[in-house]
Amino acid sequence: MHALQKCFLVTAVTCLIQNALGSEIINGKKAEEKSMQYMASVQNNTEHKCGGFLVSKDFVMTAAHCPIENPKSLSVVLGTHDLRKADKKMRYGVKMICRHPAFKNVTNGNDIMLLKLSKKVPLGDKKPVKLIELPIQKLNLKENKICSVAGWGPTEPGKHRSGYVNELQVLNVPIINKDKCQKLWGITLKNVICAGGYKAKSGICQGDSGGPLVCNGLAVGIVSFNKYRNCNYPDVPNVYTDISKYLQWINKVLATTKPS
Template structure:
């Protein structure tokens, strides 16, 4: 009788967890149109495949694993729907791409790249750069609420991107090594939900994680999606602010 009762409890718990996961959407909820003014879409043949973040009028930052030859891709700002032309999009060819010199494609360490647009974006009510952390910006406490956004898949094991921009609130997860052991470096941070069900996923790569108003993370990698045992791993942007400033400030404006 005791064994039967324990089995019933396990079955009830399994059904409860399954219901929780299927009710939640990985990509969160559709955002108000053009409310995430720094969000960029990297596209190949006008098909979205990675996110990015506008940080200067002529520069966006993304994940290095999103690299493609510059002549094959475009960056789109003020994008909301991927399936309709809304009239506010700003579409740019690429002037140059600079992948971090120490990027390791096997471990995803230093998973960051800068993209220079063919011309400066027109800053307006729909397009504005995201602030970066500064030297005196306090460290993020564990379980800080942050927002991640993108057009990535909205269901576990799905292959279909969201047709509209979505966002979800996640929390920074301290002691990331406890989840991924030796794979985590000081250049990475984890964010998600302690209960699962909230996460970035395929198609969100390269997109922004905004904490306390600053760009703190870039969607990089993880095991599965929305898994309570494996939070999303992000490139820790504050480790690269000086590198980005050096690249941008030393750039030849004619190139």
């Protein structure tokens, strides 16, 4: 299937409304300034909707289920951990929405989307924005390996409608064995990574999605879903899209969309 079959120009009449399952950071801590300069806030009418992360000079990666009510009012904020400090220079329009063509809902997988920005992001040692690298081949993460996840979602369960935080939160999470994860969920999980949440008082939950699961400095996963309204003491692991399973699609999108 052509890589751009599900890429939509924002100027087109397109509706990508999804039921956000997503995640917030529960019992994490405030991220250190300039520690995660690839982080992006995906917004509608300047209101935070999802996390994301910069993977090229003009593409942000996020979750396909991100609730985009009005693509024309979509923007991305880069270059700040505190959304209260976002200014016009930090805000980028979205020129094209590239959702994975096989995405239907989060439990069926393929929860990955690329947003082409309206202009290239200036990069450099003295710039406030950095890229994060992606895997170059399929990964086999070892159980209990500690990775990190970050986002601006609420810090308490049940507040995802209006409780987004202004300052980026970050949390360390252990990788959970895929077979064990599937057994606990009782469903088939395709092309995902399981990490954190299970038997813990910290993890991701409803309210924010699309942020990266970072291991060894690489963005290996995208925050996808957890069990609805079960955040403080989840009985199932948190689930992330496994980026390494989509490298061919990602590379085609990045290569075949014309430069800004």
